[in-house]
Amino acid sequence: MEFNDAAVEMRDDVGKPWRYEEDGCTVTRTCVWSAPGCHPVGCGLKVYVKDGEVVKVEGDENHPVTKGRLCVRCLAMKDFLYHPDRIIYPMKRDRANRGKDKWERCSWDEAIAIIKKNYDEVKENYGVESMVAFMGTGRQGNIGATGAHRVLGTPNGCYPLSGFSCYGPRVCITMDVIGSSYPEIDYAGGLPGSYDDPAYTIPQLIIQWGKEPIYSSPDGLFGHAIIDLMRRGTKLVNINPRITWTGSRAVMNVQLRPGTDAALAMAMLDVIIEEDLYDHEFVDLWCFGFDDLAKRVKTMPPEKAAEICEIPAEQIYKLARLYATSKPAAIAWGVSIDQSPNGSQAGQAILALMSITGNIDVPGGQVLVSVSGGDGGKQEDIDSVGWPEMKQELKEAIIGHEEYPFYTGGLKMSQADRQLDALETGKPYPIHFTWIGETNLIAPTCSAQPKRWYDALRKVDFNFATDTWMTPTIQGCCDVVLPLASSLEMETIVPTHYGGSPNYVGALNKCVKCGEAVPEWELYRILGLALNPEMWENREKDFKEFYDTAMMRAYPFDYDELQKKVVIQSEVEYRKYETGKLRPDGKPGFNTATGRVQLYSPMFEMVGEDPLPYYFEAPTTPVSTPELAKEYPFTMMTGAREIGYFHSEGRQIEKLRDLCPDPLVEINPADAEKYGIKAGDWVRIENPWGVCFEKAKITPILKPGYIQAQHGWWFPEEDAEAPHLYGVWKSNINTLIPHSRQGKLGFGAPFRTTLVKISKAQESDLAEADRIGLEGEDGKPIEHADNFFRIDNPELDPAAR
Structure with missing residues (x-):
């Protein structure tokens, strides 16, 4: 993606510098990641510091998207920073005292020495594959499996959510079907003129499908943008078994039976194709497998879907026609679809809806990120942060690879359910060492059957954790805990939508320091140099050296420039499939095997899955059981x-x-x-x-x-x-x-x-x-x-x- 510096400079001329003095305080303009816990939105904050302590947090009116608006979690950042229960020093305890409140403060050197001793013993006796790095949302950029691959040297990085039922399915399915990251709705986040920019078109319709952005700004979508667009005339449809707050303002609420989204999407496709409401030009030029898709969705007419979904058939007809005839229209696809065994097929059908109606990469539709050379998408730079030069046999040893190669290959992580099986049974090999990184997995955040996880983790030889709080998971299972910095205590970046949409990149500018807590990337560097130094060559000095040689190489600016501007917006282009901006080779089309949107997936077929969307009943419903x-x-x-x-x-x-x-x-x-x-x-x-x-x-x-x-x-x-x-x-x-x-x-x-x-x-x-x-x-x-x-x-x- 390209970035519009001129627009940022113009905004800075009339706004505030990134740091200034006011009322006896040092005010730092910054963006935020986690804590307070949202996914990558990068909301703008002004943090007031006096005598080295935060005294007030406000919204930054200079931020081009959030414009001073903050949720209660950001407004409570001072309470987060200085809460007496927060972990700000390394701690240790004897393995025999797991579950007991017998933690002792120790130095960083001692904590790292304990971790290294156990790491070396397990590596020598059982191999690095017997280790797992569990991840949660992350405190700094959701760096995913990097800790497993580059710090521990194991293939087993794991997000312990059963079926990786959050965002991962969306990303993997979309990468195969469209060749890009999950296509979020276009809310003008990268345009200097925002909703009034001449390049932008207000969407006529937004469908919130299993998503309520106003509460959590999920996946980087600034939730209040939905309200902004509705005020400008956008109609809203809410597909959800519950009528949510925004759904109460919608023109239509589709209260389908949970888990039946694939049937609804297929029926909508059937109506749009049967009534000739699809975009013939886009389908003819840019879609692969349309005839096969049309034949498949004929098996799910609205009357059949209505019976499955427990909604009126006429509502399906009305919804399909409304979506197909609203130009442009966008679908905000939420985690509730991921959290269904049939969610991959539902996602595939939703992507087909976006595509055959011509709403892919158009103003006000679903916006895609550019991946061509020199504009922020160099694949070799992105890969250098995660999956290293690991031996092929070690990559293939990743847990769940034989049964779920699409999952493990796409995410480069072990399959969550099989990871629990391995912990319990020792098959395909025992687990002797774990890193519980920013995930409170036994509290009901992600793992299914958390008591089984708890019992299994307590039997592991050595567990250490990195987090900002003492949690039930750490208290019950771990031997060492290392303290992590919050968003106000670090220098890093927050790429909106994980860099998967052309919106903006924000700087997290350090405001204060609490105790001995360190930023996540800095902690990775410390651990990496101690445990796996060959992976950290030339990265011995500080955060900026590491970051500038990895993540920042993906952008045409350095951190110093971003820090001063706080936010840098993209220069948004649309219909990039026509100009070669979606493919690394610069050719027109999509970055898929066929060069088109793959309504029929050859990759699914290759791994033994049906190449077309289909509906099956979830395994725990009144129909299946x-x-x-x-x-x-x-x-x-x-x-x-x-x-x-x-x-x-x-x-x-x-x-x-x-x-x-x-x-x-x-x-x-x-x-x-x-x-x-x-x-x-x-x-x-x-x-x-x-x-x-x-x-x-x-x-x-x-x-x-x-x-x-x-x-x-x-x-x-x-x-x-x-x-x-x-x-x-x-x-x-x-x-x-x-x-x-x-x-x-x-x-x-x-x-x-x-x-x-x-x-x-x-x-x-x-x-x-x-x-x-x-x-x-x-x-x-x-x-x-x-x-x-x-x-x-x-x-x-x-x-x-």
């Missing part, structure tokens, strides 16, 4: 974001906790009345895999028969020691999610389609919440329910396809 549904009549959804928190983070912060003090489960009024549940009552939620407790929120925003249970809950104010672990088991909704229910590519999990039953909790239940979270009513463990549970109808099992 009718006998189970008799005892567990509710379909449970989980994973929706809350305004005050980012997954499990923030519950120590008083201002944020006041917004949402208790774990909530949404229940339709009719269901609440039937089960004698009133607002604020504790509710027992259970199924064959687990039990948890949340407080009732009675609301009509979802249909009878469905509940939405909050995730991420633990209670930092409660007893830290095992087995309590800050009350992590009481409201641990992920204990109810079965392990290993992914699709054939290895993606997806039933986080939105799991069957449960509910009842008003009794005092005796709550008094024994820890025990119930770990054991069944008869005292026997229930965490291995997967061993006896089978799909009632084998034809509905994706593994049987």
